[in-house]
Amino acid sequence: MDLNDTPEQAAYREKVRGWLEQHRADAPEARATRAGAEDAEYLAARRAWQGRLAEGGLAGVTWPEEFGGQGLGPIEQVIVNQELARAGVPGILDVIGIGMLGPCLIAHGTDEQKGRYLGPMLHGDEVWCQLFSEPAAGSDLAAVQTRARREDDGAFVLNGQKVWTTNAQFASYGLLLARTNPDVPKHKGMTMFLVPMDAPGITVRGLRQISGEAEFNEVFFDDVRVPAEYVVGGVDNGWGTALTVLMYERVTIGLGSEGMGYRPDRFAKALASDPSAVKDKSVRKALGEIGTELLALRFASYRTLSALAQGQIPGPEAGLAKVTTVNAAIAAGDLIADVLGPDALDEDNEWSYMISFLPGLKSAGGTEAILRNTIGERVLGLPPEPRLDKGIPFSELRAKEKEGSAA
Numbered sequence: 001m002d003l004n005d006t007p008e009q010a011a012y013r014e015k016v017r018g019w020l021e022q023h024r025a026d027a028p029e030a031r032a033t034r035a036g037a038e039d040a041e042y043l044a045a046r047r048a049w050q051g052r053l054a055e056g057g058l059a060g061v062t063w064p065e066e067f068g069g070q071g072l073g074p075i076e077q078v079i080v081n082q083e084l085a086r087a088g089v090p091g092i093l094d095v096i097g098i099g100m101l102g103p104c105l106i107a108h109g110t111d112e113q114k115g116r117y118l119g120p121m122l123h124g125d126e127v128w129c130q131l132f133s134e135p136a137a138g139s140d141l142a143a144v145q146t147r148a149r150r151e152d153d154g155a156f157v158l159n160g161q162k163v164w165t166t167n168a169q170f171a172s173y174g175l176l177l178a179r180t181n182p183d184v185p186k187h188k189g190m191t192m193f194l195v196p197m198d199a200p201g202i203t204v205r206g207l208r209q210i211s212g213e214a215e216f217n218e219v220f221f222d223d224v225r226v227p228a229e230y231v232v233g234g235v236d237n238g239w240g241t242a243l244t245v246l247m248y249e250r251v252t253i254g255l256g257s258e259g260m261g262y263r264p265d266r267f268a269k270a271l272a273s274d275p276s277a278v279k280d281k282s283v284r285k286a287l288g289e290i291g292t293e294l295l296a297l298r299f300a301s302y303r304t305l306s307a308l309a310q311g312q313i314p315g316p317e318a319g320l321a322k323v324t325t326v327n328a329a330i331a332a333g334d335l336i337a338d339v340l341g342p343d344a345l346d347e348d349n350e351w352s353y354m355i356s357f358l359p360g361l362k363s364a365g366g367t368e369a370i371l372r373n374t375i376g377e378r379v380l381g382l383p384p385e386p387r388l389d390k391g392i393p394f395s396e397l398r399a400k401e402k403e404g405s406a407a
């Protein structure tokens, strides 16, 4: 494939660059942390900036035009990401909403849901969160235990707990995966709901990370009532709906490494602040290896982009982009910490957030072990993992586990 911009892409890039030059003065500062999650003034500025980006056609680039997007392809989205990074301004605040949950509503939502929720999501007026993971359902997401009980009037009552819910502390809505039928095998009895985060019975508690920020939360549901109109994608059809979100999540994280600033030239500049490190062969070798990994990733990402541009769904190998990004950035963080010493972990140091946040990113969006299992099974054709819970109703799984452990 040709890796340069086509004339149309070059013209689009010029247009995006021109808009950003004209409006960059209105942008809040780009902070090293994810969103400045606890600074209300900064968050308000980021939401307003998302609104400006939406008006300028720089948010929801791949969303269909009828929902306020640009109806363009993933390559144009990458061009926008690159130009935002070049201009040194932040991108959209609600990456989870616009990148993952909005596309899920577009694919599975009713006309009423699309008409009501997509516009405010796009403009940053209503931020969304992803209420999937639970204390005992992360890698094995189909093990969710949050229950949705149907009432005689058709409404549902939610009870349970979610965890690691990014942005729940300021989200207006969440997309929640709950169990509606425990008497069928675990992938079959789940349903996706949209949930207003201010509904009675919802408690949000922040979880503080080693990076100092509290970006994600535990969320408790105690008899939370939602009407039947809040079901997304059909009752007991939640696994299929969740897979749409997970597919977009994989692509959003995997293709986002440049936007996250994980670039060899930046790492080299940091290391060059110590002249003896520049001469140290082992430092140069380690930096060379990191650069090679990131370069290979860039070319692999072009392949994913080509597939997306041709309307294909990227294969499971796209998950490796995340593994490579995270491992290369962790190696770079270790190298920078070795060379700069403890100063690299000072709160004000530009690298401290990356170094302390990355171990968490190893888990987010699928852990390395899970992604490697997927590659083994679906790309390399290795024998699948034993799945003892296959075909067994969810409600009987615990009993089977106990029988197994007694044996």
Ligand SMILES: Cc1cc2nc3c(=O)[nH]c(=O)nc-3n(C[C@H](O)[C@H](O)[C@H](O)COP(=O)(O)OP(=O)(O)OC[C@H]3O[C@@H](n4cnc5c(N)ncnc54)[C@H](O)[C@@H]3O)c2cc1C
Binding pocket: 129, 130, 131, 132, 133, 134, 135, 137, 138, 139, 140, 163, 164, 165, 166, 167, 216, 360, 361, 362, 363, 364, 365, 366, 367, 368, 369, 370, 373, 385
């Ligand atoms: C920064 C961050 C943001 C997040 N944001 C959200 C969010 O907004 N919404 C949300 O719903 N979730 C969110 N998550 C949760 C994330 O999706 C989970 O952390 C992830 O799915 C892993 O699940 P777990 O943490 O329960 O780990 P577990 O699944 O318990 O895994 C623990 C360890 O066991 C290994 N393991 C598990 N199963 C296997 C297996 N079959 N084979 C080999 N090894 C295995 C894993 O690789 C891992 O090392 C976020 C996580 C992070 C770190």
